[in-house]
Amino acid sequence: MAHAFPALTLDTLASAMAGGGYAMADTSKGLLAVWPQTSPHLAAALAQAYPDPVQMASRLRAQGVAGVDCGPQLVHAFPALTLDTLASAMAGGGYAVADTSKGLLAAWPQTPPQALAEALIQAYPGPVQTARALRAQGATGAACAIALHKAFPELLAKDLAAAMAQAGYPAEDTGAGLKAALPGLSPLDLSTALVSAYH
Incomplete structure (x- = not known):
């Protein structure tokens, strides 16, 4: 060349x-x-x-490389990657959970289902993990609910309330959060969500 x-x-x-x-x-x-x-x-x-695995994953995704092909390419370029670090790199590069799962299995076909699930959960935290992290950072109930609603727009009021309750928010803070995140929520739906989460 x-x-x-x-x-x-x-x-x-x-x-x-x-x-x-x-x-x-x-x-x-x-x-x-x-x-x-x-x-x-x-x-x-x-x-x-080759700046780092996340940037390479982002570049590959921008080029239209499927997750099933991205995983092996990252491992080839960065042989020290583990199941967890590859999942995090692909998540950071913008790949969806399903695509990252395919990439992990393409790189390591013998991965046990439990190990795969744990790597994906760590790379793509769900509502409860997100709420716990927000609470640990001192976020108010309103700030937490608004952030959860933005990150997980598919969640219903009862799901938001359940995630905040499991993260340790008191019912009063969760109620304030639901009102802030879902201003059109009726008093009946608000109370139903709170009762469901704190039963």
Whole structure:
């Protein structure tokens, strides 16, 4: 490639190979084959071309690469990835849960269902985990409910109330949160959601 494009530098060739889908190890070998004396600058060029797994996952998703193909490519580029770190990288790169699941199984087909579920739960926290994190940060009931409603718009009032109750919010704070997040909620629906969550 360097013969065809004599203006290529260490950085531009590393980026070109990364963009072409070459794994970091293969790019490293290619760079050393062209420029055997570049060892001190090699790490910097590779770090620029392969910044981190999340950025690579984001780039792959932007290129339309399916989750089933992204998982193995990330593991090939970053062999130290584990089930949990690959799930987090794909989640951070914008892949949906189902796509990340396919990527994990493509990378490690023998993954037990329980390990797969745990990695996905850690990478994609649900309403209860989110509410717990918000409460730990000192968020008010109103702030928590609004954040939950924004993150999980499909949740009904009773689901929001249940998540906040399980996170340790008192009923009064949860009620205030439901009023803030769902201003059109009737008093009957509000009380039903609270009774359901704090029975």
